[in-house]
Amino acid sequence: MSNAYNRPDQLSSELRERVLLAAKRRGYPGPDPVARSLRTRKAGAVGLLLTEDLSYSFRDPAAMSFLAGLAESCEVAGQGLLLIPAGPGTGSGGADPAAVVHQAAVDGFVVYSVADDDPYLAAVRERHLPIVVCDQPRGISDAALIVIDDSAATGKVTEYLLGLGHRRFGVLAMRLGRERADGPAAAERLRSPHFHVQRERIAGVQDTLAAAGVSPATVIERYDHTVAAGASAAAQALSIDPEITALVCTSDVLALGALDHARQAGIDVPGRLSVTGFDGVEAATRAGLTTVGQPQEEKGRRAGALLMSSARSGVAGIETLDTELVVGTTTGTAPAADPNRRGR
Template sequence: METVSVVHWWGRAHTHPGTQYRPVMPRSSQPRRQATLASLAAELKVSRTTVSNAYNRPDQLSAELRARVLEAAKRRGYPGPDPVARSLRTRKAGAVGLLLTEALSYSFRDPAAMSFLAGLSESCEEAGEGLLLVPAGPGRDDVDAAAVVQQAGVDGFVVYSVADNDPHLAAVVERRLPMVVCDQPRQIAGASLVGIDDRGAMRELAEHMISLGHTEIGVLCMRLGRDARNGPADAERLRSPDFPVQRERIAGVQDALIAAGLDPQSLTVVESSEHTTGAGHAAAERALAINPRTTALVCTTDVLALGALEFARWRGIDVPAELSVTGFDGVPEALRVGLTTVQQPAEEKGRRAGALLLRPSHSGIATVEMLDTELLRGRTSAPPRTWPRGPAE
């Protein structure tokens, strides 16, 4: 017996000999409905709360029951509870906002910021919370800053070392969410603070340099105001900076000079608008041009100090025989080259900031935590030579 197949062509049936007949079953025009929390609960004969707990509170279910729920969800294509609906219901976004008023790339390039971010991420991970980096880079006006902050879906903010008068900070305060400040500013009502004694730590370092015999000292610092300036900072600029941390570190050097009977006005301070080794290189060159008798460059960050070391190598200046260089932070590269510096616990700062914001018993009462620092006497500081170096070329 000959077998045939049937081919439909423009509504007419045609047969071809020698092939098996296979009828074509019509496909349903209705797509398969995706499972919902309710339909999944009905299929498994459990409550909707049980299905929800499999995702949000797994500790409430036995391992076997949770595995059964997740397996059925996978089989039915159920993606889990809608996070948007959950946030509307619980009024919780499940994320912490980190406000940095530098460009976002700064947090992945600056070694101290990277360490802080690592510590904060660890606290968020332990609490099961996300971390949102708020894109609050420079150049935005008050309206743009407010829009960026208002659109951030977060339950609270960690503010990392911003200027006193930054518009993003004002927008954060207006949201009235829990807030923890790291380093600066330090006068936000109701906000907890994690920081260090910047002034005391820098005074200890400056006293060490003075004890070695240095009296002609230059300071290389980060920017003192929101505007970009590069060059010497005069007395007026030093009195009213927007960034208290830089002000306090410079004041620590001045305190040490006063305690030693030296004139704090003799201090050469050079400000850099960018925080890079290139900026430290340029600032060191400016400082020695202003005062060729300088025997020590005290830098308010390790990054600037590493730039100053680059300048010294470029100019053929022996460190520390002809020029001592110190930093502040204790970043890995500074430790590798043996920089004399102040080591601060940047990662622990982030960890503690996250813990203060996310602690379950958060009561809204502001807490201040001041962490310890350590003076590291490295290979880049030594007593000055008894003769002055010639003028900078």
């Protein structure tokens, strides 16, 4: 019977069919996969460490694209995929991060955009299994890395807006740390956030403005990554500095929220206010958003492929994928200065 399940080439197809039929009649489901993994020392699955709650991963369009790419890579390699959420709500019931990670039956981990101080990340490294980090954190010596140049991407967006005459900027950013914070991001917080991607995207804007002799952008942080959060962040930025003519958002989701606020407040986009995003998700394309397109699905595929190769060779590597400035209808020439204009 063992040959019928584990070495089918040792039996004729007719004999194997008879054996499997007899096993089915007796209610035998086949070899125990747990016992098989103990024997082979292979779990046959990839662990995906997420920085968000599990439900978020199926709502956020960029995360969904990454998941699709990674799942495709796992399918090609005959691997399963185990999701391990490390979001802000995870562990509130007393779950021990080390226990959660150490009990995961996987052959390696893909770490997707996790803070550098996340306790789940520390537990992953304690497993001494192959690791591929996507986006963040950087600088993990025992991990391969899939990245884009976030700073260069937002720098290119900012140069484009400067070329259109904009001189008053706001930045709407995703959270900079694991603790809840909503509002203007002080200089000290901008220097030491634990989310590398946000730090780099903000720096790309500020460095480009400084090089052009333009005042720094007003940076508004939002803990929740939702369209509603983007709308409230846009309202706050324009309240703090009504002369802002360009909002650079570190995600399309926040940018779509900024567009919602502009519609509700009667602000002309792009006549009065230009808005840009980051990611290039389908909803952004439909909205005509000027954004940075990045290959999220390809990131997932490459992360899976790199993990499989690392598992075989034990050699970590780094891959930097390209981004593209996609000009839509939400950006235009800066409005002429008007001393009487207040937010419109």
